[in-house]
Amino acid sequence: MPITEEVIKKVAEDTGVSVEELKVSGLLAFLREKKKKIMLERIEILSRYRVSSAEDLEIKIKTGEIPEHPTWEDVILLENLEAGIALIDGDIKSIQESS
Numbered sequence: 001m002p003i004t005e006e007v008i009k010k011v012a013e014d015t016g017v018s019v020e021e022l023k024v025s026g027l028l029a030f031l032r033e034k035k036k037k038i039m040l041e042r043i044e045i046l047s048r049y050r051v052s053s054a055e056d057l058e059i060k061i062k063t064g065e066i067p068e069h070p071t072w073e074d075v076i077l078l079e080n081l082e083a084g085i086a087l088i089d090g091d092i093k094s095i096q097e098s099s
Helices: 005-015 019-049 054-062 068-098
Strands: none
Touching: 005 019, 019 054, 019 068, 054 068
């Protein structure tokens, strides 16, 4: 069920903030929580291979320390996670600059 403007206004009143502040706070909280989940997934992959970056993992694959399969899939996943973090960081910055 969609949240109506009336509900948003009531929550803003109940919490003593403006509707705009509530929207900004909600967006920032959502983005930070999403970033936290992505970072936890990233850390889990890095710790599995005992590396600190996707680049370090690639080096371990190329030197034969770690088998290529399924590690390359994890390298791709790490790169996608890092891109997601950068995208969220950009969104957070845009929101902060515009508010």
